[in-house]
Amino acid sequence: MQIYVNNEVLHTDCKNLQELIDLQAVGTQRIAAALNGSIIVRRDWPETQLNNDDNIEFFQAVSGG
Template sequence: MQIYLNGELTHTACSTLLELIEELALDGKRFAVEKNEIIIPKSKLAQTTLCAEDQIEIIHAVGGG
């Protein structure tokens, strides 16, 4: 299926947001996820399904000084 990931059309076989996070190797890192302009808590990633044309925004924290 095709989704928009951070504004870019992307093909994925993932069916949930958790699978997408794991595919992007972000599991265990600090990030925030928005699906169709709604922030999704990390506790709900496994239950949140992906649908064709969903708009997903993932922002991850970068450390620095």
């Protein structure tokens, strides 16, 4: 399946958002994930199915001023 992660093409066999996050080794402490423009809450990551041509964006919280 082909998806887009932070605007980069990725070919993957991941079936859900949690698998993708695990594969990408994204630190989960301070990130948010959006699927096709909608924020997905952390508790829903394992149940959020991925489909061909989905657009996933990861956002990291940064502190400071």
